[in-house]
Amino acid sequence: MMMKNLFLIIPLTFVRSDCETVQGCMENDVFYLDGEVVLQYDPCKICNCIGNEVKCSMMTCAKPLPGCVTQKNPEKCCPEILYCGCMIDDKMYEYCADVPSSDPCKYCYCDRNGEVSCDVMTECPEQQEECVYQNSPDQCCPEKLYCGCTNDGQVYHAGEEISSIDSCSYCYCEENGEIRCEMIECPQPQYGCVYYNNPNQCCPEISYCGCMVDGKFYLVGEEVPGPDACTFCFCKAPEVIPCKSKKC
Numbered sequence: 223m224m225m226k227n228l229f230l231i232i233p234l235t236f237v238r239s240d241c242e243t244v245q246g247c248m249e250n251d252v253f254y255l256d257g258e259v260v261l262q263y264d265p266c267k268i269c270n271c272i273g274n275e276v277k278c279s280m281m282t283c284a285k286p287l288p289g290c291v292t293q294k295n296p297e298k299c300c301p302e303i304l305y306c307g308c309m310i311d312d313k314m315y316e317y318c319a320d321v322p323s324s325d326p327c328k329y330c331y332c333d334r335n336g337e338v339s340c341d342v343m344t345e346c347p348e349q350q351e352e353c354v355y356q357n358s359p360d361q362c363c364p365e366k367l368y369c370g371c372t373n374d375g376q377v378y379h380a381g382e383e384i385s386s387i388d389s390c391s392y393c394y395c396e397e398n399g400e401i402r403c404e405m406i407e408c409p410q411p412q413y414g415c416v417y418y419n420n421p422n423q424c425c426p427e428i429s430y431c432g433c434m435v436d437g438k439f440y441l442v443g444e445e446v447p448g449p450d451a452c453t454f455c456f457c458k459a460p461e462v463i464p465c466k467s468k469k470c
Contacts, residue, residue, distance in 0.1 A: 245273055245274050246258075246271060246274065247260060247271035247274060247275065247276045249261075249269070249271075249276055254271040254276070255271065256271055256272070256273055256274070257270070257271065257272070258270070258271050259271075260276050260278075262278070265281075265296075265297060265298055265299040266280055266281045266283075266299035266300075267279075267280060267281075268280075268281060281299045281300070283299060283300035283301070284300070286301065286303060287303075287306055287336075288307070288309070288314055289306050289307025289308070289309065289314045289315070289316060289317075289336070290303050290304075290305070290306035290307065290336075291303070291304045291305055291306070291317065292304060304334075305317045305334035305335070305336070306334075306335070306336035307319070307332055307336060308321060308332035308333075308336055308337065308338055310338065315332045316332065317332055317333070317334055318331060318332065319331065319332050321338050323340060325340075326343075326359070326360060326361055326362045327342060327343055327344065327346070327362040327363075328340040328341065328342060328343060329341050329342075329343040343362060344362055344363070346362065346363035346364070347363070349364065350369060351372075351377055352369050352370035352371060352372050352377045352378070352379075352399065353366055353367075353368065353369035353370065353399070354366075354367045354368055354369070354370075354379075354380075355367060368380050368397035368398070368399075369397070369398065369399035370382070370395055370399065371384065371395035371396070371399055371400065371401050373401060378395040379395065380395050380396065380397040381394060381395065381397075382394065382395050384401055386403065389421075389422065389423060389424045390405060390406050390424035391403045391404070391405060391406065392404050392405075392406055406424045406425070408424065408425035408426070409425065411426070412428070412431060413441060414431050414432050414441025414442045414443065414444065414457075415428050415429075415430070415431035415432070415441075415442065416428070416429045416430050416431070416442055416459070417429060430442070430459055430460050431460075432444070432457055432460070433446060433457035433458075433459070433460055433461065433462070433463055434460070435447070435457075435463065440457040441457060442457050442458065442459065443456060443457060443458075444456065444457050445457075446463050448465050449465075451468075452467055452468045453465050453466070453467055453468065454466045454467070454468050
């Protein structure tokens with residue numbers, strides 16, 4: 223604190239009734255003894271009675287810190303600090319101003335104490351096991367790219383085939399998390415072929431088709447030339463050609 227002498231008051235000397243001399247000062251019709259503080263209307267002015275003189279000095283107020291907001295109090299010399307800003311990376315942020323955060327999930331601001339306070343901006347939803355997510359540096363929560371499917375407690379990824387109870391249905395997982403099923407179309411049966419049903423397959427499977435006789439192919443059920451004109455033969459299965467005698 224710097225003290226500056228400003229002025230002097232004319233000294234006064236009083237004599238007690240017992241003729242003893244008393245040193246003091248008269249200020250605003252008030253007598254102050256030597257060493258007493260002399261009251262002033264200006265709170266920045268500090269005065270004392272020294273001997274027979276009033277000696278004063280002015281109080282010097284410190285400069286407020288950068289970013290601080292002050293308020294003048296008439297009863298005090300120096301302004302009072304209401305609140306201060308925040309100095310971050312050589313940059314001043316005012317009170318209540320947003321402060322950049324390295325965490326996209328946090329909202330930060332300059333509080334009244336000149337410190338940075340942060341709050342959690344949002345809570346991310348729980349991630350689904352069947353979904354695929356992607357983290358983005360400028361977003362708080364991972365972004366959902368696509369979801370798989372859950373069927374009978376088993377997780378399937380998008381595009382993956384899902385086992386079906388019906389062998390004639392082809393089911394797979396879509397990117398929106400839904401299960402899509404399509405019916406399997408069986409080909410038209412070939413004429414002359416014998417089929418059998420496989421319980422693990424949707425469409426009947428070919429067991430055999432036609433007969434080969436003397437280098438010529440005959441379909442199942444087709445007549446095959448007999449050894450003579452009175453014999454009727456037909457193709458029943460490969461290498462199975464039954465014959466019957468004709469009535470002439």
